[in-house]
Amino acid sequence: MTSAAAPRAGHEPVPDPTGHFGRFGGRFAPEALMAALDELAGAYAQAQADPSFTEELAALLRGYAGRPTLLTRATRFSERAGCQVLLKREDLTHTGSHKINNVLGQALLTRRMGKTRVIAETGAGQHGVATATACALFGLECVVYMGEEDTRRQALNVARMRMLGAEVVAVTAGSRTLKDAMNEAFRDWVATVETTHYCIGSVGGPHPFPMMVRDFQRVIGVEARRQVLEMTGRLPDAVVACVGGGSNAIGIFHEFLPDSSVRLVGCEAGGEGVETGRHAATLVAGSAGVIHGMRTYLLQDSEGQTLTTHSISAGLDYPGVGPEHSWLKETGRASYRAITDEQAMAAFSVLCRTEGIIPALESAHALAGALQLGPELGPDGLILVNLSGRGDKDVATASAWLQPGTGGRE
Amino acid sequence: MTAVSRAFEQASARNRAALVGYVPAGFPSVAGAIAAAQAMASGGADIIEIGLPYSDPLIDGPVIQEAVHRALTAGTHVRDVLATVTAVAATGVPVLVMTYWNPVDQYGVAAFARDLAAAGGSGMITPDLTPEEAGPWLEAAAVHSLDPVFLVAPSSTDERIARIAKVCGGFVYAASLMGITGARGKLSDAAAGLVARVRAHTALPVAVGLGVSTPAQAAQVAGFADGVIVGSAFVQRLLSAADEQSGIIAVRDLAAELAQGAGQDR
Numbered sequence: 001m002t003s004a005a006a007p008r009a010g011h012e013p014v015p016d017p018t019g020h021f022g023r024f025g026g027r028f029a030p031e032a033l034m035a036a037l038d039e040l041a042g043a044y045a046q047a048q049a050d051p052s053f054t055e056e057l058a059a060l061l062r063g064y065a066g067r068p069t070l071l072t073r074a075t076r077f078s079e080r081a082g083c084q085v086l087l088k089r090e091d092l093t094h095t096g097s098h099k100i101n102n103v104l105g106q107a108l109l110t111r112r113m114g115k116t117r118v119i120a121e122t123g124a125g126q127h128g129v130a131t132a133t134a135c136a137l138f139g140l141e142c143v144v145y146m147g148e149e150d151t152r153r154q155a156l157n158v159a160r161m162r163m164l165g166a167e168v169v170a171v172t173a174g175s176r177t178l179k180d181a182m183n184e185a186f187r188d189w190v191a192t193v194e195t196t197h198y199c200i201g202s203v204g205g206p207h208p209f210p211m212m213v214r215d216f217q218r219v220i221g222v223e224a225r226r227q228v229l230e231m232t233g234r235l236p237d238a239v240v241a242c243v244g245g246g247s248n249a250i251g252i253f254h255e256f257l258p259d260s261s262v263r264l265v266g267c268e269a270g271g272e273g274v275e276t277g278r279h280a281a282t283l284v285a286g287s288a289g290v291i292h293g294m295r296t297y298l299l300q301d302s303e304g305q306t307l308t309t310h311s312i313s314a315g316l317d318y319p320g321v322g323p324e325h326s327w328l329k330e331t332g333r334a335s336y337r338a339i340t341d342e343q344a345m346a347a348f349s350v351l352c353r354t355e356g357i358i359p360a361l362e363s364a365h366a367l368a369g370a371l372q373l374g375p376e377l378g379p380d381g382l383i384l385v386n387l388s389g390r391g392d393k394d395v396a397t398a399s400a401w402l403q404p405g406t407g408g409r410e
Numbered sequence: 411m412t413a414v415s416r417a418f419e420q421a422s423a424r425n426r427a428a429l430v431g432y433v434p435a436g437f438p439s440v441a442g443a444i445a446a447a448q449a450m451a452s453g454g455a456d457i458i459e460i461g462l463p464y465s466d467p468l469i470d471g472p473v474i475q476e477a478v479h480r481a482l483t484a485g486t487h488v489r490d491v492l493a494t495v496t497a498v499a500a501t502g503v504p505v506l507v508m509t510y511w512n513p514v515d516q517y518g519v520a521a522f523a524r525d526l527a528a529a530g531g532s533g534m535i536t537p538d539l540t541p542e543e544a545g546p547w548l549e550a551a552a553v554h555s556l557d558p559v560f561l562v563a564p565s566s567t568d569e570r571i572a573r574i575a576k577v578c579g580g581f582v583y584a585a586s587l588m589g590i591t592g593a594r595g596k597l598s599d600a601a602a603g604l605v606a607r608v609r610a611h612t613a614l615p616v617a618v619g620l621g622v623s624t625p626a627q628a629a630q631v632a633g634f635a636d637g638v639i640v641g642s643a644f645v646q647r648l649l650s651a652a653d654e655q656s657g658i659i660a661v662r663d664l665a666a667e668l669a670q671g672a673g674q675d676r
Contacts, residue, residue: 031540305482
């Protein structure tokens with residue numbers, strides 16, 4: 001991770017020392033948390049400089065999480081996309097999504113800081129499961145906050161977390177989804193910060209979380225860039241990933257930032273369509289503001305009240321986004337588009353039937369993005385898709401959507 | 411000297427701690443919140459905090475969450491908050507707005523400061539804004555002679571306390587405990603030590619809030635601080651009342667009891 005963390009020449013490192021990505025990021029947090037955020041930033045800086053930390057993390061990623069993950073040439077899916085598609089297989093990690101990369105890093109930091117309890121928020125439950133897993137491995141107490149609505153639609157993951165020894169708290173405030181789970185986790189943290197680490201699951205929250213989580217997820221892009229070059233002898237024309245909070249997208253984008261020929265495309269949850277207002281397409285349809293400790297794009301009304309979001313995918317159902325994505329949008333280095341529930345489910349189905357891979361509903365948004373980009377790039381085009389997670393948790397939702405007999409749309 | 415500082419000085423002259431009471435605008439209704447704030451003042455509150463209802467109140471406990479949820483559901487807007495400030499300030503009591511940052515950010519901090527000053531407001535308490543990100547607000551506060559009130563917490567280092575106290579106006583808000591708003595059975599042991607640490611860095615009054623709800627706790631706080639801040643206990647009276655009118659009477663009674671408490675142990 002040490003060598004991976006150093007940006008290649010020609011790319012200005014962000015954030016600045018106070019956590020700003022241009023005008024985004026920073027720290028908009030209660031004073032009670034400032035000491036803990038400073039402590040975390042300090043512990044993280046020390047860990048980065050300590051070879052024993054980076055070696056231990058690398059060993060865990062290799063021997064426990066199952067890294068490096070495969071790069072799969074999706075031949076039959078490529079025919080449907082009209083260009084060559086490669087899949088970065090984060091679905092094959094232990095716990096079934098990229099979330100484990102970040103959680104192992106933060107669990108090591110928790111231990112270094114001498115804390116014994118970990119809290120987390122989760123939407124789809126992937127981060128919650130990963131956190132519960134790492135806490136079991138490290139012998140840490142674990143409490144996961146999850147919106148009540150999400151505990152229903154992701155019941156399998158709730159069962160997994162409990163099996164792993166975590167306490168799952170169903171949050172009944174507000175819209176009962178990811179944003180409310182995050183509010184509740186912050187409320188816990190303010191009262192317990194002396195013994196508790198808040199393991200944020202995405203590249204959001206107050207500094208240093210967006211930077212630190214990005215660094216833990218960079219491994220995806222570092223591996224993928226090397227694998228694509230080995231497999232094809234060239235860089236991809238586009239890298240595509242889904243964006244809720246944006247951690248898998250930042251993770252795969254980052255190593256490609258200096259490669260100006262590579263388009264970076266983030267796929268947000270378009271829900272029932274951006275024009276209906278029932279969506280979670282923060283960068284496509286939102287505006288800059290402050291939420292959950294950071295300045296970033298968010299979905300809000302004219303008076304700054306957070307809007308209710310919708311997506312078929314619980315993991316993308318969030319009104320904010322990591323501040324580095326806001327910065328990448330503003331600088332034009334990455335572009336973002338909205339993928340509707342219907343487009344995501346169609347892409348989900350195509351991947352199941354052409355490649356024998358059931359993707360997470362979140363990742364299906366990236367696949368839909370590839371299906372849109374393919375015709376633009378043509379048969380010689382090369383797209384790298386981050387398949388951020390597997391779809392076991394989504395089988396009930398997908399079955400209900402696709403219905404027996406119409407499942408193919410093939 | 412600002413109206414807020416003067417209120418502390420007047421309380422001190424009567425050998426008591428100042429009582430600061432909170433109610434969110436729009437709860438139980440726009441008119442009800444105005445009446446409740448006025449009842450607090452007539453009961454003995456020296457300074458009033460008007461909360462700006464926000465969708466994601468992440469350092470508020472269940473009582474204030476419920477109140478602001480009701481205020482927002484009933485359609486409370488920023489203009490209602492400013493109208494509430496106008497109505498309450500008209501009675502002569504200094505009024506501060508208590509707000510999470512995003513609504514002010516969206517309104518435009520310069521415009522908000524201008525309109526708050528025009529409404530007769532005395533300043534703003536910002537629980538999720540620390541001096542690091544407060545540059546534009548501090549400039550606007552200076553232009554409009556508003557008091558910027560920041561929080562210090564038991565976890566704040568002395569360096570941070572010095573930095574925060576330096577930019578505060580009116581008073582320094584000392585959070586008595588690590589946690590969210592809401593009544594607690596017992597006053598936190600951390601409060602007195604924190605107040606002493608703040609005093610080492612500023613001549614401003616120091617008021618203690620978070621978890622203070624009873625006259626006995628107010629009396630304890632008055633023993634070491636310049637002000638007692640009470641929020642959830644007032645809101646709870648309004649939530650528990652059979653109707654708006656009886657809630658407002660209960661608020662006035664509580665203010666009187668707390669004000670009496672704030673005059674003991676001195």
